[in-house]
Amino acid sequence: MGDVTQATQQTKELGAPSIKCPMLSTTNYTVWAMRMKILLRVSEVWDTIEPGIDDPKRNDVATALLFQSIHESLILQVGEQDSAKKLWDAIKARHQGADRVKEARLQTLVAELDRLKMSDSDTVDEFAGKISGIAAQSASLEETIEETKLVKKFLTSLPPHKYIHIVASLEQVLDLKTTGFEDIVGRIRHTKIE
Structure with a gap:
């Protein structure tokens, strides 16, 4: 400490x-x-x-x-x-910094979020933490990333060969516009992947 x-x-x-x-x-x-x-x-x-x-x-x-x-x-x-x-x-x-610096930082965070993909070596929690970290940095710059965008980014960035069936199932049973980010992460975390 x-x-x-x-x-x-x-x-x-x-x-x-x-x-x-x-x-x-x-x-x-x-x-x-x-x-x-x-x-x-x-x-x-x-x-x-x-x-x-x-x-x-x-x-x-x-x-x-x-x-x-x-x-x-x-x-x-x-x-x-x-x-x-x-x-x-x-x-x-x-x-x-000034507004221009703040805007540049926000643009960098948005680009970082757009590029972010979960690798096979990442755990669900590690990957969710990366997304949450970007969202927190954005919020500290007074720009909140919508929950639906975080959910969509999380689901579309999971490795398809491991998660495609789980994502498809979730999309059928849940309204992703009203489902929270932590809820989706929890559901994926507790799914067995082989």
Whole structure:
């Protein structure tokens, strides 16, 4: 757990006495942001960031947690922000970049998803994890990939020589427009392939 630091919070009304903060690095912004969002929710201070309520005490707790999760060099760059929301937005801007960079990243993710195929050496869980990872990265850039697209991509990317009969059966008995991604993955995972 080298990417986690310990933050102590003594405020009884605002959360647990001890919280593990993930450390932001140059390569883990997406996962860091997801973890911090949950941590700030558990600490009951996420609303100082979204929608950005003005509560000085809660703002200080959120700011302290954010400071615990970033390196000193970044604190020196963004630390003068006067609210947790502005601090969050400054960190986000530094790691997601301008709109053009964001758009380029989204295009890269879409292309990566389009090219993705399950190899014979992949397990169902590994392949589903790759699709979920791309979907999570896209969501962190504020572009949600529709569940039906994920389901379709998963089913059409399975090796046909192993899964064609299973996929055909699922297409006959399920409405793939309303079936969730995790449901399809679970059904494929629990099917014996010989």
